[in-house]
Amino acid sequence: MSRSQSHKQILDNLTSSVLVLNESLCIQYMNPAAEMLLEASARRLKNRPIEEWLSSSEAELDVLRQSLCSGHPYSKREARLVTQTGQELTVDYSVNPIPDGGILLEIQARDRLMRIEREEELLTRHASARILVRGLAHEIKNPLGGIRGAAQLLDRELDREELHEYTQIIIEEADRLRHLVDRLLGPHKLPVIERVNIHAILEHVCSLVKAETGNRVKLMRDYDPSIPEFDGARGQLIQAVLNIIRNAVQAMEETGTTAPQVMLRTRALRQITLGTERHRLVCSLEIIDNGPGIPDEIADTIFYPMVSSRAQGSGLGLSIAQSIMNQHKGLIEFTSEPGQTRFNLFIPLELSHDTSSQGLDR
Structure with a gap:
């Protein structure tokens, strides 16, 4: 040679x-x-x-x-x-x-390397925020039980009927705060892992959304039938997708979007790196709406708890959805501009032996 x-x-x-x-x-x-x-x-x-x-x-x-x-x-x-x-x-x-x-x-x-770096930063920030929120939620939950118990004891000792209204307000507000804290902490039980079909999950979500909105929002599908079943927590996956679609629907209704619509698109992707781990086969689920978009000022913190662009939003839906994807070793990314917001859920179709046999990480 x-x-x-x-x-x-x-x-x-x-x-x-x-x-x-x-x-x-x-x-x-x-x-x-x-x-x-x-x-x-x-x-x-x-x-x-x-x-x-x-x-x-x-x-x-x-x-x-x-x-x-x-x-x-x-x-x-x-x-x-x-x-x-x-x-x-x-x-x-x-x-x-x-x-x-x-x-x-x-x-x-550099595109792939920049994407990996961006995903690593997103996962790290989300994990740090979850640790902080969980610690804060536990600190709030402990005195709430004492406040509620004291209000119940006080309610029994009051002779005047009109005063019971105030103790009931204390009890009800303590219960409301405890419910909020429970949502911040996430589920107490390990999810049930089973074989799931992503399209069956999406059709179930579409049925729920249609029941809530009637025909006010057009739901469109573009499915890849080649995507196989995989091990996952069906209830949690339904919750993640439903949270994102509900956010989109509520944003479009609040801003009066003309002809509101949501597109669900699935694709099978090969050799995809999520964070630091490379996966042979990944399900890509895109949820695309034609709403007002996400404001630039909250784009970097949209997956943090208590962050919302809507006046009536709790700011928990996207944080919970991202946590569910993390438990499935996946990730949520998004791009947004007025008239089109695209959330992309990446779900590995092959979990490790330890994950599938012992349950998803909490």
Whole structure:
């Protein structure tokens, strides 16, 4: 094997995307990783100017030209590039001049790494918030029992009938606070794990929503029938999906959204990393509504307890839904703008042996 063939074989096996450009910035070579990134074949792009396939600012192209003329290497982090197919990429790239003319362009996609970092931060923040809330809830719940008990004893000792109204108010408000604290603490029992079908769960949720709203909200489905059954807590999954749809419906009703609608879309995804764990097969459930969207000021804290954009909202629905997804080793992400809010629930379809045999983590 010649040296050039050996070098080509090395480049072909790199996971980084590598392109070789000539003095006119036309593509002379691209390795398989670059073909996957740019969604095109090397044969099709050979001798084509780089700007025909990779759109960027004129300043980015000037950098390539200057590096070619000066012979100095150059690197840039988190650049935004757009392929001819319309795919927008966030990449790190390095430009290295080649002694015999031309430049070697090495591109590393950052989108997946940034998504993993974002998910890790989301999971960490949510776990920290849950620990804080659970500790606070326990501290509130202990004196509530004493307050309620004292009000009951006082109620028995009162002779005047009109005074009983005040003790009843104390008891009722203590019960209301205890109910709120119980919701913050979450379920006391371990969930029952069984084989579940995501579409049966969604149809059950649709029946509940339709009973609550009548025909005021249009429910649409786009299901992937290839998604298999998996081990999960049916009641909790119903609760998670129902919380998100109820939030959407209530937001659309409060703002008077014209022709309110919710789309449920399922897809099977392969080789997906959630947090730090890679899963072979994941169920993706998108819940899309055409409501007012989530305000930017609460977007970073939307999964925290007691955070809500609605005047009558408790701020617990999304926090509970995220906790349920975490118990299933999954995750909820969202994007939002006026007219479209999209919640994406990722549920691994293959739980570990310990999780499926002992119950989901609390």
